[in-house]
Amino acid sequence: MSARRLLSLLLLLQNGGRLTAGDLARRLEVSERTVLRDLDRLGSAGVPVYAVRGCRGGFELLDTFDHEVPALPAGIVAPAGRLRRVRVRLSPSALQLALVQGRPEAWRPRPGAEPHPDRPSWVEGSFRFPSYEVAAQELLALGADVEVLLPVELRGTMAELGRHIADLHA
Known part of the structure; x- marks a missing residue:
């Protein structure tokens, strides 16, 4: 399993809408079976991936999936400087x-x-x-x-x- 590939898969789903396993496999340069295993891993990690069956089917994320991190609220100041x-x-x-x-x-x-x-x-x-x-x-x-x-x-x-x-x- 490649963390880089999982992250790439997640980004493809966030930006690409509904994609088939074949589309994802071509873009990630892996087999369809590997894509299916990776989709299962994302689902196990709590990422809301779901499949749509049929001729226009594929995989996509629930539209409620949003992991943008907000800025610190006004009035809360974090110490400045480098942190290791x-x-x-x-x-x-x-x-x-x-x-x-x-x-x-x-x-x-x-x-x-x-x-x-x-x-x-x-x-x-x-x-x-x-x-x-x-x-x-x-x-x-x-x-x-x-x-x-x-x-x-x-x-x-x-x-x-x-x-x-x-x-x-x-």
Whole structure:
């Protein structure tokens, strides 16, 4: 399985509307069977891919699928400057989504990390980010399935973002 191919498949479906397995196979330069396996993997990762049967059938994404990451709300300031790695704890589904999307980048599991008693299935590791603002935006896209452990400043920013979102939906 190629993460690059899965991301390319996802982008084709986002931009191309309804495409047949043959069309996707030609564009990705793989077999139709490989495309079908990759579509199944995307579906397992939570991407809403569905098939339409018939002479005008094919595969497409639900039109509700939108993973644009919004900018930070006004009044919330992330620390400026370069950021290298952010240590996080996240659910298996959030990790799957991040790996399929390729965002955040450069997942590195933390060897020997003890599971959290309240979340034994969650994994600990780190992602690489170019800045605090990008880190906050991309981690926010993973929703409540991610916990920032380090750096402490980013953890505080994420807590502030969470409070802001809770206030908006109260």
